[in-house]
Amino acid sequence: MKDKKQLVVSAIKDGTVIDHIPAHDLFKVISILGLDHIENYITFGTNLESKKLGKKAIIKISDVFFRNEDINKIALVAPEAKLNVIKDYKVVEKKVVELPDEIIAIAHCVNPMCITNKENVPTKFQVVDKKKVSLKCHYCEKITDKANLKIN
C-alpha cells in the first residue's frame, strides 16, 4: 500500500504530507490552509483507496511546515488527517489533528440573519463540541453543526 502511494504522488525532500483526508473534502482542506494562494511546489492525489475512509486524498507540500494552530483547523473537515513532517526524504515527526477551541474566518454561520452573512465581518466560532463538530457563533450565538458546515 505504501509503495503504491508513493507511485501515485511522488515523494518530497522537505515539507509536510497530509494523509487520510476524505476525498470529497480535499478542496476544502486546500482552501482552509490557503494552499491555493502559495507558490510552493504542491502535489496531491485523490480518490485513492482507503480502508478507513473509502476514498481518501493526500497532499504533499514542499518546504512548508505548519504551526499546530493552523493545521488543526483542518480537523473541521478532516478529523482523521495525519501529518508527516519530512526532512531530507525522512519522516521526522508524525502528528494528528485536533479541533481548536476557536474557529476564525473559515466556516460560514448557518444563520442567514447573522451579521457575518450580512456585512463584511469575519466569522468567529467557539467549538462547543469537538467530537460532533458543533460551533457556536460568537455574534448571533446560534449553533452551526457538521451537517450545515460550509467552508469559505
Next chain:
Amino acid sequence: MKNKSLVSITDYTKEEYLKILDLAAEFEANPVQDILKGFVVATLFFEPSTRTRLSFESAVNRLGGRVIGFSDANTSSATKGETLRDTILTVSNYADLIVMRHPVEGGARFASEISPVPIVNAGDGANQHPSQTLLDLYSIRKTQGTLENIKIFFIGDLKYGRTVHSLVMALSQFNATFYFISPDELKMPDEYKIYLDNLGLKYFEYKEFTDIVGEADIIYMTRVQKERFSDPIEYEKTKNAYVLRAKMLANAKPNMKVLHPLPRVNEVHLDVDSHSSAYYFDQAQNGVYTRQAIISSILGIK
C-alpha cells in the same frame, strides 16, 4: 462595569446582575437626578420598538442627559446603504454611549467590538435583549423579596421567545424551578433543557396550567403568534389554552405575580388587569429604573 458593553445577558456575572438591581432600587427611590448632565446617549433603532426606546430615553432624560438618535431605519442613513460598521463608527463621535436595536443577529456584538464607546443591546433580531432580562429580574426580586428558589411558569411561545430564553439563563444562577407550558409546536428548545440538566435544576413541561397555578410564584406570559404555526387549524385549536383569565387565578398564591414583556395582544385577558396578581405595567415602570442603573453604571457614574 465602566465602559463594559451590555450585549448578552451572559456578559454579566451574578454579582453584576445584583449590582444593577441594587442600583435600580436606588433610582426607584430617587428617579430624578442630574447625574447625566453633559452626557449624550444615542438611541439607534434600526427597527421600531416603541416601548424599549421610550423606556431608555425616559431613563436618560430623568437623569439630566440628552438623547440623539432615530426610531426607524427609514429615517437613517441605513436606507442609503450605509453599513452598520460605518454608522457605529460615525455615531460614536457624537455620543458617550450607544443604545441600539438592529434586526441582524450579532449586530450589537459586532458594534461593541468596533465602537470606541460602550454599546447597550436593545435587541438584535431573535437573539438577545438583556435590559429586558434585568428588568424582569428586578420585578421578580421586588415582588418576591428574593431571586433565590423561585418557582416560575413560562407560558406560550417558548420556542422563539428570546425574553424567555434569557430569563431562564439568568434565573438558572438562583436555583429556580421552571415550569414550561406551551403547545407542542412551541416547546422550549432542547439546548436550554440540556443546560438546566447539566446544572441539576428542576423543570417540568406541561401543555396546560389551570390545575397547577397554585404552585407559581411568577407567571411569565408570552404571545403565541399565529405565524409561528405551520398549521392554522392547530393555532385555532390551541390559542385559547394559553390565554390567562382572572378566574384561573383563584388558587394562586398571594405573592404570585403575572409578568409579560409587552406588547400584549389577547394572551392576558383584560379582566386580569384589576387582579392583585397583575404586574406587567409595574414591570414596564421598573424598566426605566433598571435602564437608569445600566446606563449610569456603564458610564461609570454609579
